[in-house]
Amino acid sequence: MNFWKRITMALCASVMAWTVSACTGHSDEKPDGSGDGDLYRTTDEIRADGTVRIGVFTDKNPFGYVDNNGEYQGYDVYFAERIAKDLGVTLEFVPTEAANRVEYLETGKVDIILANFTVTEERARKVDFALPYMKVSLGVVSPDHAVITTAEQLRDKTLIVVKGTTAETYFTENYPDVKLQKYDEYNEAYSALQDGRGDAFSTDNTEVLAWAMKNPGFTVGMEALGSVDQIAPAVTKGNTSLLNWINEEIVSLGEEQFFHAAYEATLADVYGTAAAAESIVVEGGVME
Amino acid sequence: MEGYEVIFAGSNFIRLLSGLWVTVRISLISIGFSLIFGFIVGIAMTGRSPLIKALCRVYLEIVRMIPQLVWLFIMYFGVTRMTGLNLSGEAASVIVFTIWGAAETADLVRSAFQSVPVHQFESGRALGLSQFQLYFFVILPQAVKNLFPNIINLATRMIKTTALISLIGVTEVLKVGKQVIDANRYDAPDAALWVYGAIFLMYFAVCFPLSLLSRRLTERKE
Incomplete structure (x- = not known):
């Protein structure tokens, strides 16, 4: 019984989805805008599209939040802006929740998750984590x-x-x-x-x-x-080109002490002293 | 900063209102579609065909059995995973709320029609009314009287349930409220009470006219 209800449910869902999208007229478009079977977008595809979609928190001050003027702010957001700048594309923020970060990556609805994402074994089976940029x-x-x-x-x-x-x-x-x-x-x-x-x-x-x-x-x-615990950016499982790009980015940002600057700009007001920075910030992806 | 000041700081109040507009827009579109499909399915359920009745029953039960949040995840993430089709969060929300609203409306329509005494049908037929005349002039006016309060009740439930859609990336009024509270968590720790109070008033401002409308429509039918 349960099985058949599931099947019916899946059918209903796809029929409804198909009908509506056929009416609105963008049915054939894949999330990655390309014809291949993968749901994720490679670094080249992102550059060609001109926009990178990064999933961030909107209510986790001081990591990712929206200030009183409606602007995205925080440690994760600071890094996201740098990623977009170095990729040479515009940045599109996608609001995410703790409960749907994995799904956003698995369906390619975002290219990168930068939402205070703690590296765990269980998550690493579903998404690819880059080098850490923070620790707790x-x-x-x-x-x-x-x-x-x-x-x-x-x-x-x-x-x-x-x-x-x-x-x-x-x-x-x-x-x-x-x-x-x-x-x-x-x-x-x-x-x-x-x-x-x-x-x-x-x-x-x-x-x-x-x-x-x-x-x-x-x-x-x-x-x-x-x-x-390590906090790291994550990409869709198998998106090696983007993963490698982010890893190289984190290593090269380490040379200019970028994450200490990010700490000063976003976290220092909340966590204080430089000593605290050393117990939170990870530079160049290297954990001591 | 005092808690109540947070509501009007920067563009917060405008953002809360535009969040409310997202809530209202998605609810109204869904309720509109729900009424159309709900009436069709509901009338089909009062018909004679056991097959159609059974199919409608299965549809209703499936919709009721699965929580709305699961439906939203299926429609937003599941559909993309299965078919590669990328629905926007708003479109997925409207579809889910229509599937749910139509099922509930259908059941209300069915019970409203069945609550009309059998002799009303028989008298109408005895007078030689056509099927359309019978339903439109005799049964519907009597059925609708019982139907309105229930439909309005369903509509307010749908409006309140839209709070779930922030989980598929749609920033509605409650989510904006959480953002505002969190942005000021260090400067105004007591803002939560004020912001939730403002959101309470906003929901009330949307739902109260609906129940007034329902009351007036029911009175007129008396």
């Missing part, structure tokens, strides 16, 4: 008068974590003698830290850095702890 790990924030700078200092102290985060798993597995105080919500965890119910709070370093900037009296003593 854990950070630990504590009051100025008792700054925690090493994990050893946390021994027998109380560390605040949010349930279900990487921080919870990391400290449970690696530092069993740190007392964990667990909360459901971020704002509860931050209140607990402010009230002195714990000695420090740990979660993603970007998160604690941004919070410490807004809350004087607290310092991020450890900026990069635990396993490091």
Whole structure:
């Protein structure tokens, strides 16, 4: 039954789609505008078309967002603009969500995804990741008068974590003698830290850095702890020409310290100091 | 910056309004198509052919069984993957909302027609009315009275469900709201309440006239 319903459904969908597109009159156009079977566009095809389509977030300040004047802004957007400039084409932003980034690439509706895309094994089976341009790990924030700078200092102290985060798993597995105080919500965890119910709070370093900037009296003593996640551009699986172009681009941008400039322009207001830049920015695709 | 100032900062208010226009445009086009196809299918469902009845039933059940979000993904990404055909996000939304709206409308039309007592059909035939005269002058006016409130109810549901289309890249009013909130998350952390409040009023401004319309139309039929 289920099988037949699926078949019927697929049929209905394609018939409807075909009817409507036949009416609107652009039925034969492939997403890549070419006649070949692939859904993606090679670097040459993008150059010939004159427009590169890059998928970015529209509500993830400071990585990809739309400012009060309706302009795209952020660290990912800064890089996207440079890619378009170096390809010599105009840039078309495509608004994407965390839940549809893979689909956008698989259907060739965008050429590149630059949306704070963390490299994971599972995703790497579906899309091709280029070299990383950013990294995320854990950070630990504590009051100025008792700054925690090493994990050893946390021994027998109380560390605040949010349930279900990487921080919870990391400290449970690696530092069993740190007392964990667990909360459901971020704002509860931050209140607990402010009230002195714990000695420090740990979660993603970007998160604690941004919070410490807004809350004087607290310092991020450890900026990069635990396993490091890489953030990289992604292209459709098999689009080697574009993948190679992006990799070469990232390497050559490393020579001019482009991502440090991007950090200064987009992230410094939120995350602060140059030391923080070193725990977030990846230059030339090289992870230390 | 205070939370309420965010709504009018820069071009935010204009962007919210144009987001609302996307919502309204897609809903109205879909509702229009839904009524046309829904009436056709609905009348077919009241007919005698068991095959047509069964087919309509299957269509209705399939549409109801699968969540709208899945339909949107099938139409926007699935169709491209299967056929290479590249529908725009708006076109995909209109198709999905029409498929869904037509199914629901058809079921409403069917039940409205079936709620008209059998003796009305028989009296009409006894008077020698043609099939068209019977349906157009006798049955339809009585059926429509029960139908209007339900259709309006469906229309407001469709308007609210368009919030899902931001997942296939169409920036409608709720998505614009999220963008505005997020752009100001460091300067005005309490903006969310104000922006969602403004969006609430916008949805209300669109849906309330519809229910007024429904009330007036029903009263006139009494």
